[in-house]
Amino acid sequence: MLLVNNITFGYSKNNIVLNDFDFSLKKGEHLCVMGESGCGKSTLLKAIYGLLDLQKGEIFWDKHQVLGPEFNLVPGFEKFKYVAQHFDLMPYISVSENIKKFLSRFYPEESEQRTQELLQVIEMKSFANVKVKNLSGGQKQRVAIARALAKKPELILLDEPFSQIDNFKKNSLRRNIFSYLKEKNIACIVATHDKNDALSFADKLMVIKENHILINDNPKTIYSKPKEKYVAALFDDVNEISIDGENLLVYPHQIEVVKASSLEVFVTNSFFKGSYWLVEGNFEGQKIFFNHYSLIAQKTMVSIAIKNHLDCKNQGD
Numbered sequence: 001m002l003l004v005n006n007i008t009f010g011y012s013k014n015n016i017v018l019n020d021f022d023f024s025l026k027k028g029e030h031l032c033v034m035g036e037s038g039c040g041k042s043t044l045l046k047a048i049y050g051l052l053d054l055q056k057g058e059i060f061w062d063k064h065q066v067l068g069p070e071f072n073l074v075p076g077f078e079k080f081k082y083v084a085q086h087f088d089l090m091p092y093i094s095v096s097e098n099i100k101k102f103l104s105r106f107y108p109e110e111s112e113q114r115t116q117e118l119l120q121v122i123e124m125k126s127f128a129n130v131k132v133k134n135l136s137g138g139q140k141q142r143v144a145i146a147r148a149l150a151k152k153p154e155l156i157l158l159d160e161p162f163s164q165i166d167n168f169k170k171n172s173l174r175r176n177i178f179s180y181l182k183e184k185n186i187a188c189i190v191a192t193h194d195k196n197d198a199l200s201f202a203d204k205l206m207v208i209k210e211n212h213i214l215i216n217d218n219p220k221t222i223y224s225k226p227k228e229k230y231v232a233a234l235f236d237d238v239n240e241i242s243i244d245g246e247n248l249l250v251y252p253h254q255i256e257v258v259k260a261s262s263l264e265v266f267v268t269n270s271f272f273k274g275s276y277w278l279v280e281g282n283f284e285g286q287k288i289f290f291n292h293y294s295l296i297a298q299k300t301m302v303s304i305a306i307k308n309h310l311d312c313k314n315q316g317d
């Protein structure tokens with residue numbers, strides 16, 4: 001079990017990035033960390049891996065304390081692996097040699113089998129003999145993940161793991177990698193901007209705001225009961241609108257066009273989203289977005305109904 005006990009860290013005394021972070025993670029559990037750019041997601045991953053000297057607090061993996069560079073010649077806790085945003089692979093050797101570098105040379109058969117297994121997970125079997133310098137950014141990112149998994153860490157820390165991978169590949173890779181981690185009971189912490197990492201694959205979601213943990217809970221609960229607009233906006237173009245003096249948070253899919261209602265919207269724009277249109281409009285002087293199955297022409301008046309809205313209460317109580 002990972003125990004992060006009231007840790008505080010800043011790159012300087014006056015610039016605290018992680019303020020009193022306190023949480024735990026069980027073996028095999030997956031945690032997603034989200035929050036606006038610069039909120040401290042990467043810093044948290046680095047602190048957990050043991051790359052930073054904490055100002056306050058302690059980190060434990062079972063009974064072993066994770067210590068920073070002040071206490072270690074080679075920073076980085078041995079039971080963990082960390083894949084940074086700027087992964088450093090060996091460019092002049094092949095993909096499989098990069099993975100094998102982390103496996104024992106004394107058991108060549110086992111090492112080959114493991115390499116093949118990981119190439120399958122990252123869907124790069126056909127690139128096994130290609131030199132890393134000749135790969136695209138997204139392909140390098142996949143090799144970095146495979147390399148980190150080579151020695152079966154007990155916890156893997158992934159910083160924006162799919163940021164350079166196209167949508168088509170991303171979805172199948174995500175399924176492969178996260179189910180592989182579950183199968184091997186490897187705990188995982190992912191720093192991400194992508195709601196899909198959190199909603200479909202994580203057991204827990206942590207949202208960081210202003211150097212604090214704002215929430216740490218089940219992703220489905222957070223999605224349906226976001227504490228505030230900051231949280232809901234991580235998932236969708238959320239509306240914050242006032243109706244009859246009541247302030248509501250509403251996702252665009254929670255609004256529908258109806259034949260008649262007291263809520264009227266003047267349509268200003270529509271954006272094609274593939275399976276639906278995102279319609280922008282003006283509702284009593286407030287900008288509003290809602291989903292519709294077809295295009296609605298500009299300057300049309302439509303009536304809307306709010307199917308349901310987000311419950312912002314009870315979160316974290």
Ligand SMILES: Nc1ncnc2c1ncn2[C@@H]1O[C@H](COP(=O)(O)OP(=O)(O)OP(=O)(O)O)[C@@H](O)[C@H]1O
Binds near residue numbers: 017035043
């Ligand atoms: N080596 C460093 N020295 C000084 N300040 C740093 C250093 N690394 C990060 N910071 C600062 O710490 C804060 C948190 O940065 P961090 O990279 O952890 O954010 P992040 O949430 O991962 O951002 P992003 O989503 O853009 O990757 C930022 O204000 C950043 O400028």
